[in-house]
Amino acid sequence: MGEEKYRSTDLTSTLNDFRNFVDKVSDTLQAPVILQDAHNRLLAHSKHDNVTSLVRIQTIMTRQIPEKVVDYLWKHGVMLSLLECEQPIRINVKEIGLENRVAVCIRDQGEVLGYIWVIEGDSPLCDEAIEYLSKAAKGIRLLISQYYSSMNKADKSHKNLFWQLLLGNIKSHQEIKKKLYDMNIHSYKLCTVAVFRLLEEAETTLHHQIMDLLRSNQQVKVLFDIFNGKDLIALVSMAPEKCSVQALDRFVGQFMHLTKERLGISFTEGVYGGVYEEYNKIDLSYVEALTVLDMKEQLPREIEEIWGYGNLGMYKYINILKEARKKHDGKNFFLERICEYDNKHNQQLLKTLEIYLDHDCNTFETANALYIHTNTLNYRLKRIREIGDIPLNDFNQKIGIYIDLKTKKLLKEDQLN
């Protein structure tokens, strides 16, 4: 699913050039050859491969080096030495089914443009062959540069379309569908907008590395991705049968874990909006994702384990409720009474009530969270019912209290800032 979205007519000739290049190198060295871009995406592979390893089949079929291989190579420092070494280096690792290879980095003024891989198999390349490979790497530089720049052009209109979608400029689902088709972007039935927020703005090179990681995920197909300040915004799509809260949460979690592990970069949070079939709801999904991010900042404890808008629960509405309360200025007499008692008697009935509601009125969990005996909790709840005159067996009342509790908290925070 890798680079196909960048395909357009003016790029095909370049791709043909790549194929000719690898075939020529392959013929000269009498070994299978693979050309890759800087992001581990396959640009071309030599014609006369008599493919023997599973890894290579996967690489060619998916047009990308398998995730586990990349992972392995990073973990064992192979990628790093490849990046730093001017000369071709030999890679012999049996463990993950990788054949013996020689790899060289294609570089232009320090910038990494891609890699050439030569599969040695059981007959290692001689020194002259290595030398030839080194030269070949230099020879292909210009072509790859051209490839990148023409790709950038496509990329710009690509970015442009994504922003239009995010901003809801195109109102018709059909129209969007056609545009995607024209751009050769194939979506599954469902899509949603994911947003990952970095601790601080990063450099463009980091952006690319992060996006590579994102695109190489196994759970969802990334249709678009773009950086906007600290935010990485992505439109991801998946088949209905594979779309569940669990799956999306896992996707977000794993991606954030990987960036941390592989690149040492931490996102503050990663979230996603509503999941829709209609492309004209992408803007909605984006806004929803931002809402979740906002909530994560305002009430981190409360929605610690929520990443999707669909699971925000009442917090979807908390900002509206907060504003309503600010305007209306009504008191919640239940809470007033409890607060008064707490202050007077140095108690913590309010906190108890909050945690109790946080834990869905489960006495066991609440007692644990408060580090108190269940009987103590029951006693406090009795007092809350008595003092606050609070009907703890009335769902509606509890919601009213919960809303007022949380909005009060937020308003207090607002005042501090």
Place this chain on the structure above:
Amino acid sequence: MGEEKYRSTDLTSTLNDFRNFVDKVSDTLQAPVILQDAHNRLLAHSKHDNVTSLVRIQTIMTRQIPEKVVDYLWKHGVMLSLLECEQPIRINVKEIGLENRVAVCIRDQGEVLGYIWVIEGDSPLCDEAIEYLSKAAKGIRLLISQYYSSMNKADKSHKNLFWQLLLGNIKSHQEIKKKLYDMNIHSYKLCTVAVFRLLEEAETTLHHQIMDLLRSNQQVKVLFDIFNGKDLIALVSMAPEKCSVQALDRFVGQFMHLTKERLGISFTEGVYGGVYEEYNKIDLSYVEALTVLDMKEQLPREIEEIWGYGNLGMYKYINILKEARKKHDGKNFFLERICEYDNKHNQQLLKTLEIYLDHDCNTFETANALYIHTNTLNYRLKRIREIGDIPLNDFNQKIGIYIDLKTKKLLKEDQLN
């Protein structure tokens, strides 16, 4: 607590006239005499009463005939015959400690202005005395008319102030306090606005009867009352120790019951707003009361047993939430899935979920409400969890679902209208 609020300097002379009148009649008939207005409020009682009965002490002390006596007289048709009969009639009922009396209605062109009561005790009035009484009733007509008209003037500024309070025109608590003091209106610490809505607009005479009933309640002190179209708006006050949800609910319930019973008039609903100490929150309390009324119309079943704004729970916010949802147009995927299943398999999981939440997730109550076996309910809940992927042990999620459930319902209703 009756008529004192109408007292003002230009009225005192009239009240003196009344005292002179009753003393004169009392002297002539050699019996204690009481003069009352049309609303059973005492205008004057004769000087030389040697009071013997508890009822009379109460009447004079409270400046109003005791509630239970009025109740008794209405129930036994005495009031009715008094209203209809031109001549004085004799009332002999021992049962409630009432001494033997002769009463006559003071009438002017059909309109009832008041009553004269003469206590006979053990020496009944002779026919001439009755005849004299009849004439006296006619003689006092003009004075009472004057009394009413001057009272109306006071009443107008009275009404005016109330509207200012309801509309929040006076911003300062202190200023309002002073105005009340000037008008000789004494409030307890807490007050709230109650609103009762009639099925249809009523005549002024009915208004007065209803207000009399309202003022004669035992639970709260009525500081102001006014009719606005179908709505009877009242500002009531009470001491903090007597102020509870139960007390206010009882007040509203009993008053509505009495109007139905005594006057045959039904209110659609009676409600009250927030309870405040500060007079400048009366407008807020009024708006809150109207909010409750609005809810009573929109979701009668849901808030059937709620009359006070403080107990509205989440429904305080339902209109805001409804508007938010109308604008935002997001779907609740939990509910979507459940709905879809219901439609496909002709089930009623959605209704089950709603009733379940309505009953605070109490399986027993829910099963009863749905007329199904608890195991059936448990099975359905299991299916709801499975099909809708709904975490029924997460308070926040449940709130989100509940809000969306109820707002959806309201929006559907809105569309029908």
Place this chain on the structure above:
DNA sequence: GTACCCTTTGTGCAAAACCACAAAAGACAT
């Protein structure tokens, strides 16, 4: 028809929530 799946109801057991009571500790005022 019949096979299959979903739903309802019944039974019984185990877990949990709830409640009453008591002892002990702590807070606070006289």
Place this chain on the structure above:
DNA sequence: ATGTCTTTTGTGGTTTTGCACAAAGGGTAC
């Protein structure tokens, strides 16, 4: 210091709830 009131924790027993399993009924597709 003393007594009173509130709070915490423990014990033990009852009630309620949750869940597994089984049987029966209902609808649908082949």
